[in-house]
Structure formats: C-alpha cells, structure tokens
Amino acid sequence: MDLPVLSSFVGWFAGVGRAYRTTLVHAGQIGSLSWNTLVAIVRLRVQPREILNQTYIMGIQSLPIVFVTASLAGIVTSQQGGYQLISSSPRYILGTLVTTSVVLELAPLLTAIVLVGRIGARITAELGTMVVSEQIDAFESLGRDPIAILAAPRIIAGVITMPLLVAFANVIGVGAGQITAQITAGVGSEEFFYGARLFWHSWDLVYGFSKAAIFGLVIPVISVHMGLRTRGGAEGVGLQTTQAVMFMILTILIIDAMFPPLLLE
Amino acid sequence: MIRYRSVYKAFDVPVLRGVDLTVETGEMFALFGPSGTGKSVLLKTTLALVIPDRGDVEIDGLSLYHGRKDALQIIRRKVGYVFQHAALFDSLNVLDNVRMGLPEDELARMREADVTRRVWDALEIVNLEPREILAKIPSELSGGMKKRVGIARAIVGRPEVLLWDEPTTGLDPVNAAAVERLIKRLSGELEVTSLLVTHDIEGGLEICDRVAMLDGGRLRFCGTPAEFRSSSDPVVRAFVDRAAAEAALDMVAT
Numbered sequence: 001m002d003l004p005v006l007s008s009f010v011g012w013f014a015g016v017g018r019a020y021r022t023t024l025v026h027a028g029q030i031g032s033l034s035w036n037t038l039v040a041i042v043r044l045r046v047q048p049r050e051i052l053n054q055t056y057i058m059g060i061q062s063l064p065i066v067f068v069t070a071s072l073a074g075i076v077t078s079q080q081g082g083y084q085l086i087s088s089s090p091r092y093i094l095g096t097l098v099t100t101s102v103v104l105e106l107a108p109l110l111t112a113i114v115l116v117g118r119i120g121a122r123i124t125a126e127l128g129t130m131v132v133s134e135q136i137d138a139f140e141s142l143g144r145d146p147i148a149i150l151a152a153p154r155i156i157a158g159v160i161t162m163p164l165l166v167a168f169a170n171v172i173g174v175g176a177g178q179i180t181a182q183i184t185a186g187v188g189s190e191e192f193f194y195g196a197r198l199f200w201h202s203w204d205l206v207y208g209f210s211k212a213a214i215f216g217l218v219i220p221v222i223s224v225h226m227g228l229r230t231r232g233g234a235e236g237v238g239l240q241t242t243q244a245v246m247f248m249i250l251t252i253l254i255i256d257a258m259f260p261p262l263l264l265e
Numbered sequence: 266m267i268r269y270r271s272v273y274k275a276f277d278v279p280v281l282r283g284v285d286l287t288v289e290t291g292e293m294f295a296l297f298g299p300s301g302t303g304k305s306v307l308l309k310t311t312l313a314l315v316i317p318d319r320g321d322v323e324i325d326g327l328s329l330y331h332g333r334k335d336a337l338q339i340i341r342r343k344v345g346y347v348f349q350h351a352a353l354f355d356s357l358n359v360l361d362n363v364r365m366g367l368p369e370d371e372l373a374r375m376r377e378a379d380v381t382r383r384v385w386d387a388l389e390i391v392n393l394e395p396r397e398i399l400a401k402i403p404s405e406l407s408g409g410m411k412k413r414v415g416i417a418r419a420i421v422g423r424p425e426v427l428l429w430d431e432p433t434t435g436l437d438p439v440n441a442a443a444v445e446r447l448i449k450r451l452s453g454e455l456e457v458t459s460l461l462v463t464h465d466i467e468g469g470l471e472i473c474d475r476v477a478m479l480d481g482g483r484l485r486f487c488g489t490p491a492e493f494r495s496s497s498d499p500v501v502r503a504f505v506d507r508a509a510a511e512a513a514l515d516m517v518a519t
Contacts, residue, residue: 134352137314141346142365142418143338 030225033147037155037221040148046156050149054157058119062165069114070169073106074098074176082185091187095195098177103208107169109256112215115162116248120223123154124244127227128237136228146228154220162216163209170208207263215252222248266290267426267460272310272320280306282482283320288475290325293452293459295469297504298479304462305349307479308428311460312344313337324426342368345419345457349431351411353403359414360384360399366421387421388414390454391447409440416447420455427452429461433468441465445472466504470494478504 040046081097127150130136139146174196181187226244230236267288274281280303288294298304309315311322313329322329324340345366353362363384364372372380388395391413403411412432419427429448433441445465449472452459463469469476470490478486478493478501486493486501494505 130355133350134348135354137309138346138348138352138354138418139365140314141312141341141344142422143341143368144365 026225029229030221033151033225033228034221036145036147037152040145040152041156045145045148046152047149050153051156051160054153055161058115058154058157059161059164062115062118062161063168065114065118066111066165066169067172069110070102070107070172071176073110073169074102074173074178075180077101077106077173078177078180079184082181082187086185086187090195091185092191092195092198094181094185094187095178095192095197096199097195098181098192099174099196100199100204102173102177103170103204105256107166107173108208108211108215109252111162111165111169111212112219112252113249115158115165115215115219116245116252119158120219120248121241121245123220123223124227124230124241125237127224128230128240131228131230132233132236151220151224151228154224155217158216158220159213160216162219163212166208166212207259210263211256211259214255218251218255219248222251266323266325267311267458268323269307269310270321270323272307272317272322274303274306274310274315274317280482281310281317284479284482284484286477286484286487288458288460290458291456292475293449293461293473295461295463295473295476296479297463297466297469297476298485300464302479303482304479305430308346308430308460308462311426311428312341312346314346342422343424344426344428345422345424347412347416347419347427347429347432349434351403351415353406353411353414353418355403358400358402359388359406362403362414363387363418363421366418368422371422383421384417387417390420390451391417393417408435409443412436412440412444413447416444416451420451423455424457426458426460427455429459429463431462431464433463433465441468448472466507 078094078098081094085093085097127136130150136146136150139149178187178189178192181192182189223244226240226247230240232239267286269284269286271283271285272281273279273283280301284303284307286307296304296307306315310317311324311329317330321331323332324343327333327336327339329336329340354365357365360381364380366387367375367380367383375383384399385395388398393410393413398406398410398414403414406414416432432448433444436444445468448459448461451457459473461469461473470493473490475487475489476493477484477488480500486496486498488496493501496502496505
C-alpha cells in the first residue's frame with residue numbers, strides 16, 4: 001500500500017476513534033448527571049419553588065408557540081389529507097388521518113422541536129454563561145450542589161411539562177384540523193369525529209405521551225449537560241448552544257424513529 | 266495554615282508542575298506571576314474547584330485529597346473565595362446572593378431576621394449601604410459594588426481563610442486601591458489567613474506579609490516584599506520594574 005493511501009486510512013481510523021471517544025465521554029457525563037440528579041431528588045434537595053418556576057417557564061410560557069405550531073400542523077395535515085384522499089376514500093377518513101397523525105407523531109415531535117429551540121437552547125446558554133462567569137464554581141465554593149439547584153428542577157419540570165404541552169397540542173391540532181376539514185372539504189364535525197373514533201386505539205394516547213415524557217427528559221438533560229461542559233467565553237457559549245441544539249434534535253429524531261418498532265408492532 | 270504539596274495539574278499542557286507552598290495562619294500572602302502560569306488554578310485546587318492530577322492541599326492539617334471523606338465539606342466551611350469577576354448569581358438580589366455565603370445547615374437553623382442581620386453586617390463591613398442595595402440584582406450594580414458584594418458573600422460565613430482571585434482586576438486605580446485597603450482591613454479585623462492572587466504587584470507588595478511568584482507552573486520566588494523588591498532573579502526583576510512603571514502610570518492617571 002503506498003504512503004498517501006495508508007495515511008488517509010490511518011487518518012480515517014483516528015477520526016473514528018476520536019468520535020467513539022467523544023461519544024463515550026458524553027455518555028459517561030450524561031449518565032453521571034442523571035445519577036446525581038436522581039440522588040438530589042431522592043434526598044429531597046430540590047427546591048419545589050424552583051421546580052414550579054421552571055414548570056412555569058417551560059409550560060405556561062410555551063403555550064402560545066405550541067398553540068401556533070399545533071394549529072398549523074392540524075391545518076396542513078387536514079388540507080393535504082383532503083387533497084389526496086377525499087375523492088377516493090370516505091370523507092370521514094380525514095378525521096382518522098388528522099387525529100392519528102397529530103396524536104402519534106406531530107404533536108409530540110413538533111412540540112419537542114419547539115421546546116429544543118425555546119427551552120433547550122436557553123438552558124444551555126444560561127448554564128454556559130454561569131460556567132464561564134464562574135457562578136457554578138461559586139455555588140461549589142459555597143458548599144452548594146449545582147445539580148440540585150440548577151439541573152434537577154429543570155429536568156423534573158421538563159418531564160412534567162412536556163406531556164401536558166403535548167396534550168394541549170393534541171387538542172389544538174385535532175381542533176384546527178377539524179375546522180380546516182369543514183372549510184376546505186366540507187367535512188362536518190360529526191363525520192370528522194366519527195372517522196377519528198373509528199380507528200382510535202387508546203394505546204395511541206399512551207404512545208404519544210410516552211414519547212412526550214421521554215422527550216421532556218431528553219431536552220433538559222442534554223441542554224444541562226452541554227451547558228455545564230461550556231468552556232471559553234461568549235464564543236464558547238455560542239458554540240456550545242449550537243451544538244446542544246443539533247444534539248437534541250438529532251437525539252429526538254432517533255428516539256422518534258425507535259418508537260414505532262418498539263411500541264406499535 | 267494552607268499547605269500545597271507537590272500540586273501538579275495539566276490540561277492539554279502542564280499548568281502546575283509540582284508546587285510546594287505554605288501560607289501560615291493569620292498571614293497575608295500574595296501570589297504573582299505572568300498570565301497563564303497557573304495562579305488561579307492553584308487557588309482553585311484549594312476548594313477542589315480544579316482537581317489536581319497529583320499532590321495534595323492541606324488546610325490546618327486536614328488533607329483535602331488524601332484525607333477523610335468529609336474533608337471537602339469541612340474545608341469549604343472554613344474557606345471564603347472571592348472570585349475575579351465577583352461571580353454573583355444573576356437571578357438573585359444582593360440579599361439572596363450574600364445569604365448563599367452562609368453554610369446550608371446554619372441557614373436552616375437561623376431565623377430570617379438573623380439571616381438578614383448577618384447579611385446586613387457583612388455588607389456594612391465592605392462599606393456598602395445595605396438599605397440601598399439589598400433588593401438590587403447584580404446587573405444594577407457597578408463593577409466596584411459587585412466586587413464588594415462578592416467579598417461580603419465570602420465573609421458572611423465567618424471563614425478562617427480567604428482566597429482572593431484577582432480582586433482588583435477590571436477596576437479603575439481608585440477603586441482598586443479602595444479594594445486593596447479593604448482586603449488589608451478585613452484580613453486584620455476578621456483575623457483570617459489570606460491568599461491573594463493578583464497582577465497588581467505594587468498593591469500586593471504593599472499589603473502582604475509574604476509574596477511568591479509562579480513562573481511556568483513552578484514556584485520561582487517566595488519571601489518578604491522587601492526580598493522580592495531586592496531580588497536579583499531576572500524574571501522577578503522584570504516584574505518589579507514593570508510594577509514600578511505601572512504604579513507611576515497610575516499616579517499620572519489619577
């Protein structure tokens with residue numbers, strides 16, 4: 001084998017090795033963060049007031065954007081479904097299509113992606129700034145546990161808030177889809193909800209909420225982890241926030257892809 | 266007494282290459298050195314904010330890294346840390362920032378009025394008017410006031426040791442001189458052991474009992490301010506001469 005080929009081969013292997021090492025480091029740190037969070041919760045070291053505060057920020061303050069996203073998801077699904085199906089299928093099938101799409105996929109996934117932008121990026125930037133301005137060191141020097149004070153309330157709030165937001169998104173998405181079906185395809189509410197009930201499985205709701213709870217865990221865990229890893233100054237915070245958003249979206253899409261074979265088969 | 270025993274720390278490259286240093290009880294000690302030579306890293310090893318790769322730190326004979334399990338907890342109660350840029354918590358007002366300096370278990374036993382009294386006293390010690398600033402958040406304070414609130418947070422728990430990380434960085438000469446006088450006064454009034462990391466050599470030489478200089482991660486000099494000024498070591502001399510020039514410039518500026 002000549003030298004350039006060998007060198008590129010070695011370079012490729014080194015790259016794989018680095019990626020593998022980075023993945024293991026992230027996995028180890030996320031595991032440690034999750035364990036320390038669990039310990040803080042079990043030892044009742046998390047302030048309920050801070051959980052409420054984070055739940056308000058993540059939940060109540062996210063309602064407007066979740067409302068818009070879920071409405072648009074319902075409207076678009078209803079319009080596209082009407083365009084494709086109404087001439088060849090019973091009209092009530094539009095109710096089935098919109099309800100199933102929203103509950104199984106659109107509400108949990110779009111709400112999660114909205115939360116990545118609104119909450120995940122905010123948490124990473126906030127904690128990253130605290131790291132570079134030595135506020136995290138200050139907590140530790142004063143004998144306080146930053147995990148109990150900063151990480152645990154955000155993670156608990158994420159797990160509580162996300163299923164509630166998804167429930168809200170389900171209602172808004174299906175409602176918007178029904179109104180759109182009425183306006184664009186002339187499908188009345190009775191017909192629409194008949195279709196929705198006809199192929200309804202209660203399991204679909206469990207499926208959607210399970211996704212929501214896992215996304216609600218993943219977003220704060222990754223954003224806290226990335227925030228606490230921040231190094232450097234303002235540039236470091238910006239870089240880390242961008243990476244965190246990529247990391248969260250990729251993880252959510254991978255988990256989303258794993259759900260059907262695990263829970264719908 | 267603070268004792269650093271062969272403290273070694275590397276990030277990508279070695280920063281501390283086996284530092285041995287002792288700061289006696291009640292002493293006021295300044296640590297000088299060029300940027301990036303590991304002064305702040307050494308200070309942070311005292312509270313395990315940076316964990317050394319090798320070596321140990323002892324506070325009053327208690328080993329931080331090779332001692333009992335609760336050594337860190339005990340040491341953090343004894344030591345107050347003043348951060349370079351104050352490191353106040355952005356979302357908390359001055360009252361809550363300073364109360365964080367009280368140990369958690371002590372705080373749990375105290376009445377709210379007593380907590381406020383302690384915070385009030387700490388703010389008065391650093392020459393701040395509590396009535397005016399208790400409810401303010403850090404973004405409403407000037408740089409000098411933030412430093413003082415940071416100092417109040419460090420002293421409110423009545424520490425036996427105070428670590429000062431570049432306390433005058435970012436301040437104008439007048440405020441820097443005021444903070445230096447405050448450091449000197451506090452170290453005397455509170456009878457604490459003080460270790461001061463600073464670039465302000467003239468200020469450090471003026472207020473400290475002994476000084477040391479780190480260079481390339483190693484201890485280059487350790488002695489009294491007079492010995493530092495008269496040292497024939499070329500690196501120390503360069504520092505002394507630069508400090509004299511900067512002091513002259515500051516006098517012109519003020």
